[in-house]
Amino acid sequence: MNKGSLSTTGSRMRLKHNAYLYDENGNRSNSLILNSGSIIQTHGSKQINGQTYYAVDTGEYINTKNIEDNWIG
Known part of the structure; x- marks a missing residue:
């Protein structure tokens, strides 16, 4: 994956809904x-x-x- 300007350190987040994953074009992967x-x-x-x-x-x-708002993980 070409991350471009994306952070490499990362953050933990919790899902508030069931969620699909998408590719770099916004299509379900x-x-x-x-x-x-x-x-x-x-x-x-x-x-x-x-x-x-x-x-x-x-x-x-x-x-x-x-992503759930205001969740700190």
């Missing part, structure tokens, strides 16, 4: 669904098609709308 309440490691954010996504360890992206 597979049929895997991450469950609500899961803790994920993120590595910066990226704008894709006008929406903000967080990069995750697999080189895929998750929409920021699926």
